[in-house]
Amino acid sequence: xxxxxxxxxxxxxxxxxxxxxxxxxxxxxxxxxxxxxxxxxxxxxxxxxxxxxxxxxxxxxxxxxxxxxxxxxxxxxxxxxxxxxxxxxxxxxxxxxxxxxxxxxxxxxxxxxxxxxxxxxxxxxxxxxxxxxxxxxxxxxxxxxxxxxxxxxxxxxxxxxxxxxxxxxxxxxxxxxxxxxxxxxxxxxxxxxxxxxxxxxxxxxxxxxxxxxxxxxxxxxxxxxxxxxxxxxxxxxxxxxxxxxxxxxxxxxxxxxxxxxxxxxxxxxxxxxxxxxxxxxxxxxxxxxxxxxxxxxxxxxxxxxxxxxxxxxxxxxxxxxxxxxxxxxxxxxxxxxxxxxxxxxxxxxxxxxxxxxxxxxxxxxxxxxxxxxxxxxxxxxxxxxxxxxxxxxxxxxxxxxxxxxxxxxxxxxxxxxxxxxxxxxxxxxxxxxxxxxxxxxxxxxxxxxxxxxxxxxxxxxxxxxxxxxxxxxxxxxxxxxxxxxxxxxxxxxxxxxxxxxxxxxxxxxxxxx
Numbered sequence: 001x002x003x004x005x006x007x008x009x010x011x012x013x014x015x016x017x018x019x020x021x022x023x024x025x026x027x028x029x030x031x032x033x034x035x036x037x038x039x040x041x042x043x044x045x046x047x048x049x050x051x052x053x054x055x056x057x058x059x060x061x062x063x064x065x066x067x068x069x070x071x072x073x074x075x076x077x078x079x080x081x082x083x084x085x086x087x088x089x090x091x092x093x094x095x096x097x098x099x100x101x102x103x104x105x106x107x108x109x110x111x112x113x114x115x116x117x118x119x120x121x122x123x124x125x126x127x128x129x130x131x132x133x134x135x136x137x138x139x140x141x142x143x144x145x146x147x148x149x150x151x152x153x154x155x156x157x158x159x160x161x162x163x164x165x166x167x168x169x170x171x172x173x174x175x176x177x178x179x180x181x182x183x184x185x186x187x188x189x190x191x192x193x194x195x196x197x198x199x200x201x202x203x204x205x206x207x208x209x210x211x212x213x214x215x216x217x218x219x220x221x222x223x224x225x226x227x228x229x230x231x232x233x234x235x236x237x238x239x240x241x242x243x244x245x246x247x248x249x250x251x252x253x254x255x256x257x258x259x260x261x262x263x264x265x266x267x268x269x270x271x272x273x274x275x276x277x278x279x280x281x282x283x284x285x286x287x288x289x290x291x292x293x294x295x296x297x298x299x300x301x302x303x304x305x306x307x308x309x310x311x312x313x314x315x316x317x318x319x320x321x322x323x324x325x326x327x328x329x330x331x332x333x334x335x336x337x338x339x340x341x342x343x344x345x346x347x348x349x350x351x352x353x354x355x356x357x358x359x360x361x362x363x364x365x366x367x368x369x370x371x372x373x374x375x376x377x378x379x380x381x382x383x384x385x386x387x388x389x390x391x392x393x394x395x396x397x398x399x400x401x402x403x404x405x406x407x408x409x410x411x412x413x414x415x416x417x418x419x420x421x422x423x424x425x426x427x428x429x430x431x432x433x434x435x436x437x438x439x440x441x442x443x444x445x446x447x448x449x450x451x452x453x454x455x456x457x458x459x460x461x462x463x464x465x466x467x468x469x470x471x472x473x474x475x476x477x478x479x480x481x482x483x484x485x486x487x488x489x490x491x492x493x494x495x496x497x498x499x500x501x502x503x504x505x506x507x508x509x510x511x512x513x
């Protein structure tokens with residue numbers, strides 16, 4: 001803000017203009033201001049040529065509202081700037097405003113990554129391995145040949161593991177652990193394992209900085225500088241010592257809208273379309289938080305590194321904003337936490353079909369992410385240790401004893417095996433569809449939505465997941481019981497409808513004398 005104001009005041013040509021038979025010194029036309037500021041923003045490294053003229057006009061509207069500029073009659077305070085021939089000038093007083101300092105207090109704050117920290121971490125080409133401690137039992141076993149208590153042995157030398165071998169081991173053991181945590185007999189129903197890139201897993205584990213944030217090798221995939229600055233501004237509000245931000249009313253809402261607009265225009269969610277089903281499967285474990293956290297930890301390792309980094313930064317910003325008592329409300333009608341979920345859930349998780357039910361699924365997952373982001377977005381240490389130990393075992397020289405297999409190499413881990421058709425159908429009905437059944441029940445029991453909206457959502461659910469819907473509502477009668485219609489009162493029968501048509505009187509014998 002202050003940098004652009006200084007550049008604009010220094011670079012905007014001022015000259016004499018005439019308006020309605022009157023001359024005005026040191027002023028400029030609105031169209032000239034747009035041309036000048038647009039050129040300045042385009043050549044500035046923090047903005048670049050992607051800045052449009054429409055965005056430039058919006059910025060000049062903010063300038064006029066906050067008295068960075070004024071019209072030739074000294075009027076300002078409204079956002080009525082247009083790209084036309086009206087005349088404006090700079091006010092005599094400086095428009096630069098200092099940023100408010102946060103009062104010192106002893107309360108603990110959530111750790112947040114250093115946005116300007118240089119790339120750190122270890123190279124994926126040198127994955128550390130643990131040395132094996134030699135205990136007395138192993139020493140006795142390996143040296144007992146000298147006293148003739150065991151038969152002869154031979155050394156078994158391993159072939160050297162390449163980087164590709166190590167990456168495949170990471171993929172295989174990671175998917176094996178994910179399958180076990182989810183309690184599935186196979187991942188085929190929820191994940192196409194061919195789409196899992198083993199390089200991404202290794203990069204997400206080892207290419208990280210001190211805060212655990214992924215460092216990217218391809219800098220062109222980093223977030224733009226201006227978005228990082230905007231996210232840093234709200235995440236650290238109001239203590240951001242390296243920036244001097246303005247304090248005009250509504251500034252924080254403008255910054256928040258900028259962030260929402262950027263993430264909202266992404267073509268694919270951060271959790272990607274390919275991994276939608278695997279993340280939806282985790283929703284069935286939310287009643288067991290520790291299992292759900294581990295499942296999300298492992299699932300997030302499968303993401304492309306640029307997606308994982310953006311997810312880390314975005315969710316941490318959302319969590320900090322939700323807990324920040326010093327940040328002014330970003331909405332008049334919605335609580336800050338609810339606003340975070342509504343604004344960013346679709347850019348984090350959605351399916352290719354984009355049905356309304358995705359919003360409910362995404363909202364539940366994003367809420368859980370915000371509550372447990374520090375664990376979920378870190379590398380699972382138990383998984384990392386087990387894989388590194390397995391790599392060490394494959395790399396070290398083995399002693400092979402005749403007739404013994406205690407030092408035989410570990411069998412290669414597998415992440416799936418063939419099952420029967422009946423087992424597969426049972427698993428599909430009970431395992432992967434449990435979160436969908438829970439979602440359907442939540443719609444049925446929700447008393448806050450109108451009957452019309454509930455019928456609409458149920459109809460969408462029936463169309464998208466007919467098997468789950470059929471289990472909950474096996475007959476039309478069971479579905480009708482959800483919406484008992486009021487008994488319609490029948491109109492009273494008219495008296496004339498009860499009367500018989502007129503019949504003449506006939507004398508009978510009983511009346512004869």
